[in-house]
Amino acid sequence: MQPGQAPHGNLHHRLWMYEAMVKSRELESRIKTIYFEGKTPVFNMAKGPIPGEMHLSMGQEPCAVGVCAHLRPTDFVTATHRPHHVAVAKGVDLRKMAAEIFGKKTGLSRGLGGHMHLFDAAVNFSCSGIIGEGIAPAVGAAMAARIQGRDDVAVSFMGEGATNQGQFHEALNLAALWKAPVVFIIEDNAYGISVCKAESTSVASNADRAAAYGIPGVFVPGNDPDAIHAAAGEAIARARAGDGPTLIELETHRLEGHFVGDTVEYRPVEERERLAELDPIQLFRSRLIGDGHEASELDALDAEAVRLADDAISFARNSEYPALEEAFAHVFG
Amino acid sequence: MSSVDVMQETGAKTPAPRQRRLTVARALNEAIHQEMATDSSVVVLGEDVAKIGGVWSTTVGLLDAFGPARVRDTPISESGFIGAAVGMAAVGLRPVVELMFVDFVGVCMNSIYSLAAKQRFFSGGQVTCPMVLMTSVGGGYSDGGQHSQTLYATFGHLPGLKVVVPSNAYDAKGLLASAIRDDDPVVFMFHKGVQGLGWLGTVPRAATHVPEEAYLVPLGKAAVTREGSDVTLVGLGLTVHHAIDAADQLQKEGISCEIIDLRSIAPLDRETIRASVRKTGRLVAVDDDYMSYGIGGEVIASVCEDASITLKATPRRLSFPDIPIPFSPVLEQGVLPNSEKLVALARQAVLEK
Ligand SMILES: Cc1ncc(C[n+]2csc(CCOP(=O)(O)OP(=O)(O)O)c2C)c(N)n1
Ligand SMILES: [Mg+2]
Numbered sequence: 001m002q003p004g005q006a007p008h009g010n011l012h013h014r015l016w017m018y019e020a021m022v023k024s025r026e027l028e029s030r031i032k033t034i035y036f037e038g039k040t041p042v043f044n045m046a047k048g049p050i051p052g053e054m055h056l057s058m059g060q061e062p063c064a065v066g067v068c069a070h071l072r073p074t075d076f077v078t079a080t081h082r083p084h085h086v087a088v089a090k091g092v093d094l095r096k097m098a099a100e101i102f103g104k105k106t107g108l109s110r111g112l113g114g115h116m117h118l119f120d121a122a123v124n125f126s127c128s129g130i131i132g133e134g135i136a137p138a139v140g141a142a143m144a145a146r147i148q149g150r151d152d153v154a155v156s157f158m159g160e161g162a163t164n165q166g167q168f169h170e171a172l173n174l175a176a177l178w179k180a181p182v183v184f185i186i187e188d189n190a191y192g193i194s195v196c197k198a199e200s201t202s203v204a205s206n207a208d209r210a211a212a213y214g215i216p217g218v219f220v221p222g223n224d225p226d227a228i229h230a231a232a233g234e235a236i237a238r239a240r241a242g243d244g245p246t247l248i249e250l251e252t253h254r255l256e257g258h259f260v261g262d263t264v265e266y267r268p269v270e271e272r273e274r275l276a277e278l279d280p281i282q283l284f285r286s287r288l289i290g291d292g293h294e295a296s297e298l299d300a301l302d303a304e305a306v307r308l309a310d311d312a313i314s315f316a317r318n319s320e321y322p323a324l325e326e327a328f329a330h331v332f333g
Numbered sequence: 334m335s336s337v338d339v340m341q342e343t344g345a346k347t348p349a350p351r352q353r354r355l356t357v358a359r360a361l362n363e364a365i366h367q368e369m370a371t372d373s374s375v376v377v378l379g380e381d382v383a384k385i386g387g388v389w390s391t392t393v394g395l396l397d398a399f400g401p402a403r404v405r406d407t408p409i410s411e412s413g414f415i416g417a418a419v420g421m422a423a424v425g426l427r428p429v430v431e432l433m434f435v436d437f438v439g440v441c442m443n444s445i446y447s448l449a450a451k452q453r454f455f456s457g458g459q460v461t462c463p464m465v466l467m468t469s470v471g472g473g474y475s476d477g478g479q480h481s482q483t484l485y486a487t488f489g490h491l492p493g494l495k496v497v498v499p500s501n502a503y504d505a506k507g508l509l510a511s512a513i514r515d516d517d518p519v520v521f522m523f524h525k526g527v528q529g530l531g532w533l534g535t536v537p538r539a540a541t542h543v544p545e546e547a548y549l550v551p552l553g554k555a556a557v558t559r560e561g562s563d564v565t566l567v568g569l570g571l572t573v574h575h576a577i578d579a580a581d582q583l584q585k586e587g588i589s590c591e592i593i594d595l596r597s598i599a600p601l602d603r604e605t606i607r608a609s610v611r612k613t614g615r616l617v618a619v620d621d622d623y624m625s626y627g628i629g630g631e632v633i634a635s636v637c638e639d640a641s642i643t644l645k646a647t648p649r650r651l652s653f654p655d656i657p658i659p660f661s662p663v664l665e666q667g668v669l670p671n672s673e674k675l676v677a678l679a680r681q682a683v684l685e686k
Contacts, residue, residue, distance in 0.1 A: 045532055046475060052475035052660065103475065103664075104661070111659065112657075112660060130479055131437075132440070161408070164409050193381050194381045194384055194406075195381060200406070324663070326659075326664060327664040331655070
């Protein structure tokens with residue numbers, strides 16, 4: 001894909017969003033299964049082909065695709081500890097991403113980073129395990145585009161929990177002050193680990209906080225790819241036109257635990273039982289069919305997503321681990 | 334005799350009827366329960382500490398026992414809630430605050446080193462900061478470089494903070510009780526590798542007999558975990574267990590190791606280290622923090638600057654190399670200190686000239 005070309009190429013943006021959601025889901029469902037390899041009968045996070053913490057984004061795919069449908073590879077994106085859906089939608093190399101998650105030398109970062117530290121410079125994507133860490137760098141990258149005379153934008157994804165970090169407030173003020181071409185996307189899945197939004201945040205909607213910085217604040221309910229696409233399109237166009245930052249809070253749903261292995265007992269049972277009905281991929285598929293798309297057309301996209309996910313996973317599995325020297329080779333240039 | 338040896342002795346036999354074996358996590362939890370029950374000024378703050386009892390199970394049951402006024406889940410606002418804890422401490426409360434991973438200290442360092450650590454000094458002794466900052470440290474389970482550091486020396490370096498690192502459950506309970514009762518800020522660093530959680534591997538030896546009643550283990554006093562004559566191995570937290578494993582191995586080769594468990598790095602019990610090396614003449618320090626400007630260097634300096642000690646071998650240190658912690662399990666395991674590397678260094682020290 002070339003700069004300036006929409007990520008969906010010739011595919012209608014709704015079908016592109018559908019396919020990207022399925023691709024992310026297929027990749028993550030494989031990761032989830034493999035995560036338990038070597039961790040039974042006794043669950044030990046250190047064991048198996050995918051060790052460490054694993055934060056899945058299942059259910060939150062609409063946030064990633066609705067926003068990234070408007071982005072080019074030269075636009076800059078920062079994501080969080082729950083990065084896979086955004087990485088897939090931003091066009092991160094699927095094979096290298098899977099290999100990084102397995103800690104292989106063919107990974108994006110040769111196995112040095114892992115699932116919370118996916119970097120793909122080719123599409124200007126990165127993420128971090130420290131809450132709120134990506135917000136200010138997005139402001140900086142946005143300002144760099146302006147200083148360098150590019151009309152690229154930056155987007156910072158964060159959870160609703162991150163809005164209570166000091167970084168969030170400092171970065172929003174900077175962005176507003178400098179009229180930076182940046183968009184702040186808050187994925188409100190209602191929880192930060194076990195603590196629900198009502199118990200952590202003084203206002204019901206983070207969109208209200210935009211007023212404190214004199215920038216537009218938008219709330220998009222429903223975890224709806226079309227609605228997110230519309231709201232993000234407006235904000236990104238505004239940023240590109242030089243009219244400054246926008247904050248968008250998206251209602252979304254975390255279908256899995258905080259990390260794989262989380263028993264989620266802190267969520268009310270009724271809430272957990274409702275989750276299956278809230279699967280945004282199923283809902284979007286039904287809507288597309290209702291709007292006249294053929295099921296076979298969507299099945300073909302599903303099949304392609306499955307093929308790509310399988311390919312990425314087998315690439316990761318079959319790759320070698322890095323040599324020990326690799327650990328010492330990237331501290332300084 | 335330290336509790337670690339008590340465990341070794343009792344481990345093989347059926348435990349005596351009054352022996353209760355607790356994990357470090359449960360020992361820490363019991364200490365907080367007991368201190369909260371006897372002192373109404375003790376309060377607990379942190380992410381996920383109330384409703385689910387802490388990601389590391391340190392605060393299980395406290396919300397039910399003491400209520401939401403004294404046990405609070407916080408937003409992800411470390412700079413704010415640690416700063417707030419210093420304010421609470423200034424006017425009579427004893428906050429126990431959990432920073433989920435020590436790696437997150439980057440977002441709240443000011444509240445710790447500029448505020449908590451300097452309250453007493455800047456106020457000329459008028460204002461104290463009886464706060465405990467509990468935090469998990471350590472890697473070895475492939476959680477990547479922002480969730481696996483120990484950062485011991487970062488805290489040890491800052492005047493005004495006491496820094497405690499238990500290696501086993503008995504010490505953990507007594508040290509935490511001492512920390513809560515202490516009038517100065519204590520950074521209490523518990524290592525994930527000895528915590529005894531169901532979902533993370535743990536050194537079984539770290540779960541020890543823990544008396545039911547409250548007791549204190551003094552801050553700033555190292556333990557002689559094992560007596561020996563040929564070489565002194567100095568460790569803390571998880572690396573005490575590397576030292577025990579190494580000593581067991583070396584014993585088979587006829588090398589007798591004395592093991593020192595630092596337990597606190599600030600204050601550092603230099604005298605216990607020196608007394609041991611005065612006897613053995615050889616020193617190997619082992620920690621899992623970054624090497625440069627670190628624990629090993631400080632331990633070695635403590636010995637070298639004492640003219641009364643005659644060394645029979647060059648002092649050695651084993652630490653994490655000066656690189657961020659790699660994710661890939663082969664890389665991380667390859668660079669972490671372990672008992673084999675320690676055996677090799679101790680053997681070199683004994684065989685030197
Ligand atoms: C500075 C910092 N504090 C705490 C954590 C531990 N932590 C990891 S994820 C998380 C919850 C984040 O909630 P939210 O921002 O809503 O994102 P979500 O997990 O819901 O995607 C917390 C507290 C961290 N990684 N960084
Ligand atoms: Mg959340």
